[in-house]
Amino acid sequence: xxxxxxxxxxxxxxxxxxxxxxxxxxxxxxxxxxxxxxxxxxxxxxxxxxxxxxxxxxxxxxxxxxxxxxxxxxxxxxxxxxxxxxxxxxxxxxxxxxxxxxxxxxxxxxxxxxxxxxxxxxxxxxxxxxxxxxxxxxxxxxxxxxxxxxxxxxxxxxxxxxxxxxxxxxxxxxxxxxxxxxxxxxxxxxxxxxxxxxxxxxxxxxxxxxxxxxxxxxxxxxxxxxxxxxxxxxxxxxxxxxxxxxxxxxxxxxxxxxxxxxxxxxxxxxxxxxx
Amino acid sequence: xxxxxxxxxxxxxxxxxxxxxxxxxxxxxxxxxxxxxxxxxxxxxxxxxxxxxxxxxxxxxxxxxxxxxxxxxxxxxxxxxxxxxxxxxxxxxxxxxxxxxxxxxxxxxxxxxxxxxxxxxxxxxxxxxxxxxxxxxxxxxxxxxxxxxxxxxxxxxxxxxxxxxxxxxxxxxxxxxxxxxxxxxxxxxxxxxxxxxxxxxxxxxxxxxxxxxxxxxxxxxxxxxxxxxxxxxxxxxxxxxxxxxxxxxxxxxxxxxxxxxxxxxxxxxxxxxxxxxxxxxxxxxxxxxxxxxxxxxxxxxxxxxxxxxxxxxxxxxxxxxxxxxxxxxxxxxxxxxxxxxxxxxxxxxxxxxxxxxxxxxxxxxxxxxxxxxxxxxxxxxxxxxxxxxxxxxxxxxxxxxxxxxxxxx
Numbered sequence: 001x002x003x004x005x006x007x008x009x010x011x012x013x014x015x016x017x018x019x020x021x022x023x024x025x026x027x028x029x030x031x032x033x034x035x036x037x038x039x040x041x042x043x044x045x046x047x048x049x050x051x052x053x054x055x056x057x058x059x060x061x062x063x064x065x066x067x068x069x070x071x072x073x074x075x076x077x078x079x080x081x082x083x084x085x086x087x088x089x090x091x092x093x094x095x096x097x098x099x100x101x102x103x104x105x106x107x108x109x110x111x112x113x114x115x116x117x118x119x120x121x122x123x124x125x126x127x128x129x130x131x132x133x134x135x136x137x138x139x140x141x142x143x144x145x146x147x148x149x150x151x152x153x154x155x156x157x158x159x160x161x162x163x164x165x166x167x168x169x170x171x172x173x174x175x176x177x178x179x180x181x182x183x184x185x186x187x188x189x190x191x192x193x194x195x196x197x198x199x200x201x202x203x204x205x206x207x208x209x210x211x212x213x214x215x216x217x218x219x220x221x222x223x224x225x226x227x228x229x230x231x232x233x234x235x236x237x238x239x240x241x242x243x244x245x246x247x248x249x250x251x252x253x254x255x256x257x258x259x260x261x262x263x264x265x266x267x268x269x270x271x272x273x274x275x
Numbered sequence: 276x277x278x279x280x281x282x283x284x285x286x287x288x289x290x291x292x293x294x295x296x297x298x299x300x301x302x303x304x305x306x307x308x309x310x311x312x313x314x315x316x317x318x319x320x321x322x323x324x325x326x327x328x329x330x331x332x333x334x335x336x337x338x339x340x341x342x343x344x345x346x347x348x349x350x351x352x353x354x355x356x357x358x359x360x361x362x363x364x365x366x367x368x369x370x371x372x373x374x375x376x377x378x379x380x381x382x383x384x385x386x387x388x389x390x391x392x393x394x395x396x397x398x399x400x401x402x403x404x405x406x407x408x409x410x411x412x413x414x415x416x417x418x419x420x421x422x423x424x425x426x427x428x429x430x431x432x433x434x435x436x437x438x439x440x441x442x443x444x445x446x447x448x449x450x451x452x453x454x455x456x457x458x459x460x461x462x463x464x465x466x467x468x469x470x471x472x473x474x475x476x477x478x479x480x481x482x483x484x485x486x487x488x489x490x491x492x493x494x495x496x497x498x499x500x501x502x503x504x505x506x507x508x509x510x511x512x513x514x515x516x517x518x519x520x521x522x523x524x525x526x527x528x529x530x531x532x533x534x535x536x537x538x539x540x541x542x543x544x545x546x547x548x549x550x551x552x553x554x555x556x557x558x559x560x561x562x563x564x565x566x567x568x569x570x571x572x573x574x575x576x577x578x579x580x581x582x583x584x585x586x587x588x589x590x591x592x593x594x595x596x597x598x599x600x601x602x603x604x605x606x607x608x609x610x611x612x613x614x615x616x617x618x619x620x621x622x623x624x625x626x627x628x629x630x631x632x633x634x635x636x637x638x639x640x641x642x643x644x645x646x647x648x649x650x651x652x653x654x655x656x657x658x659x660x661x662x663x664x665x666x667x668x669x670x671x672x673x674x675x676x677x678x679x680x681x682x683x684x
Contacts, residue, residue, distance in 0.1 A: 094311055095311075098311045098312065098313075098316075099309065099311045099312035099313070099354060100312070100313060100552060100556075101523040101526050101547060101552075101556050102556060103526060103530065103555055103556035103557055103558045104558065105558045105559070106534075106558060111534060111535065111536065117506060118509075118534075118535045118536060120534045120535070122534075191558070192499075192500070193499040193500065193527070194499060194523045194526050194527060194556065196523060198497065199499065201497075202495075202497060202498075202499060233503070234502075234503045237492070237494075237503035237504055237507065238503060238507055241490050241491060241492045241493070241504070241507055242490075242491045242492065242493050243493065244492050244493050244494045244495075244498075244503070244504055245465075245466035245493050245494055245495040245498070248495065
């Protein structure tokens with residue numbers, strides 16, 4: 001889940017220089033959408049999941065056109081606008097569903113025991129879906145014309161513009177791709193976690209730690225950063241059981257240390273450099 | 276122009292008379308709670324039932340005059356903002372002219388709300404917060420805080436007494452069924468102020484009760500994944516997981532224990548586990564999760580079963596302890612009718628001496644205006660989730676209780 005969220009966040013930052021704080025709020029919207037379709041309309045897991053991902057992705061494009069694009073030239077304004085969007089989504093969910101904690105049945109029931117550790121099938125499904133999504137993203141980025149345009153824009157926006165690329169359209173496509181990853185994460189994770197209006201906050205913090213560790217704008221860095229932070233969180237719980245609540249703080253500490261010691265992260269580009 | 280002015284003046288005068296008349300005819304009770312959350316919903320639902328019952332019977336008799344009850348719904352939004360909670364109290368007192376205040380949930384917010392209520396010398400019946408300081412304030416500065424009474428739940432240290440009483444009975448069952456002398460107990464407490472005293476008490480009391488503490492795990496109250504914690508608890512060989520959870524992590528714990536097919540049984544405080552929605556929220560995986568609770572269809576008092584049934588019929592779900600706003604209003608009515616006045620000081624004096632048989636407890640107050648703790652009176656009940664049903668099992672001598680079950684090994 002962390003990898004899907006972090007890669008999406010990194011992608012949109014790398015291409016469009018948009019720090020999308022609302023990224024995990026879209027993940028929350030997808031989880032609510034999935035819950036509603038599954039519990040209220042009786043559609044199956046697959047159909048509910050596809051509609052949720054499609055609907056939230058389309059909605060993100062609308063948000064981009066109406067809220068982000070008009071202020072895109074001003075980074076601070078974009079940051080504030082995305083924070084506002086996230087809070088609006090949170091309050092809308094609170095208004096619509098109340099503060100109830102909602103649960104979704106597992107897509108796959110049961111568990112397998114590996115090396116003495118019980119792993120529910122739902123977790124393995126998340127792993128499989130995450131792997132499939134990462135392969136799809138890799139394919140789109142490195143084997144399609146859209147991917148070429150995205151990478152060119154990420155490399156140098158001005159030159160891409162001068163070469164005749166419609167950079168606004170590329171940015172919009174990147175927003176869609178990035179939010180679709182968040183939406184997939186929301187759909188596959190909803191049956192494991194609890195759906196509530198504040199569920200976007202905790203992953204936001206972890207996701208920021210991951211992208212800083214991996215390097216802002218680096219997809220490879222996001223993937224490796226997600227693995228590192230995930231392990232660090234688990235190790236924190238095992239090493240300091242009474243301090244399990246500190247796992248988020250440990251992730252943030254890593255973020256601060258990386259910012260101080262190596263601001264470009266593991267695989268990112270130094271801030272001082274002009275791309 | 277003159278005619279319009281005269282008509283306007285007459286309308287204003289009529290409105291003023293109408294308002295004062297309405298105010299004089301009603302007793303205004305503000306129900307304070309996080310209305311977007313289950314706690315607030317129960318605050319309001321319990322109060323609605325009391326209001327309808329009283330008004331249908333003709334109202335409250337105050338010095339020979341019948342007065343209707345008018346509720347003011349005040350959303351404190353205390354889950355996300357303590358200032359919103361104090362603003363809500365200020366508003367219902369100054370703008371809505373509330374005569375009495377009932378409700379509150381989060382101790383942090385209720386401590387702040389208590390200050391505002393005491394500034395205005397308004398009687399405030401707590402129906403949600405457990406922190407000892409609320410009652411300690413009364414003892415430390417009686418003249419200022421005497422208008423505060425904690426109607427439900429018992430204070431945190433008394434909650435611990437109940438928890439250990441039930442723990443003793445579960446441990447005995449573990450000893451018998453699993454043939455072990457010293458059951459192992461894993462402490463799983465969210466990181467919050469209210470759990471600190473309970474953790475210290477558990478670490479001290481459990482060895483004295485011939486139980487072994489297998490370790491302490493403290494996830495965040497909003498943790499969405501406790502896989503690592505549960506893996507470690509599994510490896511510790513714990514027979515009982517002593518839960519101290521008020522946040523959504525309670526659902527995650529119940530669900531993931533079920534998914535992992537854990538052999539340890541969960542007992543303690545799991546606020547989410549008290550709600551009817553818990554089983555569904557935990558995707559039907561929270562088998563054998565047990566928690567302290569207040570309401571079930573058992574004869575805690577002669578009023579318990581009729582109230583729970585009426586509540587279920589009206590709201591399609593069972594009440595949580597916050598629905599004791601019903602009892603708080605009935606308690607207020609009894610004292611107002613006895614005193615024959617709405618005067619706060621006279622009512623405080625009467626309430627300090629009163630005993631009230633409510634729907635979930637039999638209430639008397641100590642010098643801190645906290646409930647006097649007693650099993651079968653104010654200690655509450657214990658329930659366990661069994662096949663989608665919340666089954667009451669403690670205190671065992673109360674009519675309607677059923678057996679506690681351990682997971683099959």
